[in-house]
Amino acid sequence: MILNDLIQTKEKEQAGRKKIVLRCCMAAGCMSTDSKGVKEQLEKAVADAGLQNEVEVRGVGCMKLCCEGPLVADDSKNALYVKVNAENAPSIIAALKGGQATAPQTDPNAPFFAKQFAIVLANSGVVDPERIESYIAADGYQALHEALHEMTPKEVVDTMVKCGLRGRGGAGFPTGLKWGTVAKSPGAKKYVICNADEGDPGAFMDRSVLESDPHSVLEGMAIAAYAVGADQGYIYVRAEYPLAIARLQIAIKQAKQLGLLGSGIFESPFNFNVDLRIGAGAFVCGEETALMSSVEGKRGVPRPRPPFPAESGLFGCPTLLNNVETFANVPTIYRKGADWFAAIGTEKSKGTKVFALAGKIKNTGLLEVPMGTPLRQIVEEMGGGAPDGGTIKAVQTGGPSGGCIPSQHLDTPVDYESLGKLGSIMGSGGMIVMDETTNMVEIARFFMEFCMDESCGKCVPCRAGTVQMHHLLDQIANRQATHRDLAKLEELCDLVRNTSLCGLGQTAPNPTLSTLRFFRNEYEALLQSDPYGPNGAARKPITTA
Amino acid sequence: MNACVAKPQKKRIQAVLEHASGDKRFKILEVHMKKHQFRQDALIEVLHKAQELFGYLEDDLLLFVSIKLKLPPSRVYGVATFYHFFQLKPQGEHACVVCMGTACYVKGADKIIDAITLKHKVRPGETTPDNKLSLLTARCIGACGIAPAVVYDGTVTPRATPQSALEQINQWMTK
Numbered sequence: 001m002i003l004n005d006l007i008q009t010k011e012k013e014q015a016g017r018k019k020i021v022l023r024c025c026m027a028a029g030c031m032s033t034d035s036k037g038v039k040e041q042l043e044k045a046v047a048d049a050g051l052q053n054e055v056e057v058r059g060v061g062c063m064k065l066c067c068e069g070p071l072v073a074d075d076s077k078n079a080l081y082v083k084v085n086a087e088n089a090p091s092i093i094a095a096l097k098g099g100q101a102t103a104p105q106t107d108p109n110a111p112f113f114a115k116q117f118a119i120v121l122a123n124s125g126v127v128d129p130e131r132i133e134s135y136i137a138a139d140g141y142q143a144l145h146e147a148l149h150e151m152t153p154k155e156v157v158d159t160m161v162k163c164g165l166r167g168r169g170g171a172g173f174p175t176g177l178k179w180g181t182v183a184k185s186p187g188a189k190k191y192v193i194c195n196a197d198e199g200d201p202g203a204f205m206d207r208s209v210l211e212s213d214p215h216s217v218l219e220g221m222a223i224a225a226y227a228v229g230a231d232q233g234y235i236y237v238r239a240e241y242p243l244a245i246a247r248l249q250i251a252i253k254q255a256k257q258l259g260l261l262g263s264g265i266f267e268s269p270f271n272f273n274v275d276l277r278i279g280a281g282a283f284v285c286g287e288e289t290a291l292m293s294s295v296e297g298k299r300g301v302p303r304p305r306p307p308f309p310a311e312s313g314l315f316g317c318p319t320l321l322n323n324v325e326t327f328a329n330v331p332t333i334y335r336k337g338a339d340w341f342a343a344i345g346t347e348k349s350k351g352t353k354v355f356a357l358a359g360k361i362k363n364t365g366l367l368e369v370p371m372g373t374p375l376r377q378i379v380e381e382m383g384g385g386a387p388d389g390g391t392i393k394a395v396q397t398g399g400p401s402g403g404c405i406p407s408q409h410l411d412t413p414v415d416y417e418s419l420g421k422l423g424s425i426m427g428s429g430g431m432i433v434m435d436e437t438t439n440m441v442e443i444a445r446f447f448m449e450f451c452m453d454e455s456c457g458k459c460v461p462c463r464a465g466t467v468q469m470h471h472l473l474d475q476i477a478n479r480q481a482t483h484r485d486l487a488k489l490e491e492l493c494d495l496v497r498n499t500s501l502c503g504l505g506q507t508a509p510n511p512t513l514s515t516l517r518f519f520r521n522e523y524e525a526l527l528q529s530d531p532y533g534p535n536g537a538a539r540k541p542i543t544t545a
Numbered sequence: 546m547n548a549c550v551a552k553p554q555k556k557r558i559q560a561v562l563e564h565a566s567g568d569k570r571f572k573i574l575e576v577h578m579k580k581h582q583f584r585q586d587a588l589i590e591v592l593h594k595a596q597e598l599f600g601y602l603e604d605d606l607l608l609f610v611s612i613k614l615k616l617p618p619s620r621v622y623g624v625a626t627f628y629h630f631f632q633l634k635p636q637g638e639h640a641c642v643v644c645m646g647t648a649c650y651v652k653g654a655d656k657i658i659d660a661i662t663l664k665h666k667v668r669p670g671e672t673t674p675d676n677k678l679s680l681l682t683a684r685c686i687g688a689c690g691i692a693p694a695v696v697y698d699g700t701v702t703p704r705a706t707p708q709s710a711l712e713q714i715n716q717w718m719t720k
Contacts, residue, residue, distance in 0.1 A: 434651055
């Protein structure tokens with residue numbers, strides 16, 4: 001394929017468009033409420049009304065407002081139908097000809113949609129994820145062509161440095177710096193890995209991106225591979241996401257057929273192959289060295305760094321490892337320029353971030369906002385606040401590695417530094433809202449149980465520490481603990497945080513520490529008086545017989 | 546010492562290969578391994594396929610994989626036990642997977658589990674004695690927008706309640 005073919009494909013796809021497009025959400029959330037049946041009914045109704053030449057029913061990716069699914073959008077009337085079912089689907093077609101739709105509608109200009117700024121999700125809910133032509137029509141693969149034919153690998157890396165993108169996996173490491181390090185590492189064979197092991201419970205951004213726009217991730221990986229000089233890529237995706245796996249397989253096959261992956265991409269000397277690796281349910285595999293060990297077919301156990309993966313990673317070769325959302329940002333950055341991207345967001349955190357809003361909140365779903373947006377805007381204005389007149393108590397970010405941000409800090413801008421100051425982390429973007437009925441000690445215990453189960457067992461602080469901390473939290477929650485136990489818990493938190501081998505152990509105490517920081521009274525209310533006095537002075541020394 | 550360890554193992558390997566020769570599914574698995582050129586780093590892919598074919602990973606099956614991929618049995622067993630997705634015991638006829646991600650948890654997924662445990666005397670990870678129902682939990686199936694989510698035999702169901710879960714399981718049990 002050359003540029004002409006790409007433009008021809010784009011024009012052909014655009015010319016073939018019908019006058020009216022009905023977009024029907026086919027992401028996992030809506031699929032579970034039978035959006036497939038809705039789509040079939042819509043197609044049948046179109047055929048019955050003889051509108052095949054005018055109306056296209058397009059299966060698209062996530063349309064963001066997951067709680068109201070299945071969603072159907074009619075762009076000709078600027079209407080968004082919610083909770084569509086097989087019965088009221090035909091009325092949507094009737095409404096095209098002046099009838100009355102019986103499906104409920106929601107305002108597509110509501111703050112939830114209007115305040116979003118889409119880069120990663122720009123194609124989500126618009127293009128058909130199972131047809132590469134649909135992605136090409138949305139300017140897809142143009143950035144790859146430009147990178148391959150008009151830029152040297154060094155220029156590609158420089159653009160990435162200039163745009164200021166930081167890793168969206170959670171830690172926020174500058175992407176350009178990572179690319180530059182891998183590009184400079186000597187080695188004949190290099191790898192690019194996409195981390196799609198979205199293990200944080202409560203996060204589903206990566207799943208949505210892979211289900212809605214898999215080609216943007218593939219294009220981003222190809223550009224990255226060209227920049228660092230790799231010819232083999234792996235996408236490590238969770239087995240819990242069967243739809244994302246299926247769509248990726250289709251996308252890889254289609255891209256290979258058109259010569260956009262494989263050897264001699266765009267008739268340049270650049271080769272790049274992508275293979276899928278299916279995870280098998282281990283949270284620790286989100287850690288980069290554990291993930292690589294899992295790709296090699298071993299137990300997913302982390303190893304000490306250095307050497308960093310950029311120098312010695314997969315099979316001992318220099319390896320570039322980025323998150324799904326990071327790669328999904330890449331094509332747009334090269335299409336619109338580094339300056340355009342750098343103008344969005346805050347000084348230290350550029351661009352946008354996708355969040356998965358869930359929990360005790362009215363509008364659950366996906367949203368993408370510029371970095372630095374206040375938490376209050378996301379939760380109260382866009383999310384619609386707590387349902388049934390409840391009040392928001394805290395917002396949990398960063399999953400089992402993050403913390404709870406109490407309601408008095410809701411005006412915090414969302415960026416890497418501000419969240420870090422509150423003892424939480426940006427994480428991959430899961431945002432769980434909790435209302436006043438949520439017991440914070442139980443939440444801390446829930447996350448500790450998670451970390452205890454998921455600890456790989458390689459290093460002692462994490463393996464033994466999480467068990468002890470869980471035990472202490474369990475005792476506190478069951479009103480069997482004293483002040484001394486709480487002090488012991490805090491001491492253990494500090495120890496595990498500072499001595500664990502990998503990120504899992506180092507961040508495992510975070511939910512406990514942050515709930516202790518903001519909701520200490522809830523812990524103290526559960527404590528019992530110490531029979532041996534506050535300092536334990538009255539306790540008899542242990543004597544050996 | 547070596548001789549007395551090696552002998553029974555040799556017999557075991559022969560027994561496994563004999564057992565495998567009579568079952569078509571082993572053939573399919575071998576074809577799958579061939580597709581990966583018997584590469585040792587494809588172990589997890591191979592185990593996925595094996596579980597898909599057999600439903601769970603029994604010892605003979607793991608030994609078969611280790612022979613074919615030329616890996617020590619300890620390595621295959623180590624990987625199979627490390628990942629939650631691999632089941633080493635036979636599963637019930639129906640599987641009820643309750644998502645225990647944070648969003649589902651704050652919306653009461655634990656109450657669904659409690660209700661099922663109480664009614665059917667089966668804890669998460671266990672199968673009922675009549676082999677009809679396996680109760681499992683998932684870390685997060687990414688369906689947080691429709692929490693709490695329960696997966697009945699592969700079908701994701703949104704906004705589950707203890708009542709709805711018990712009803713669905715009742716349908717299975719009375720069949």
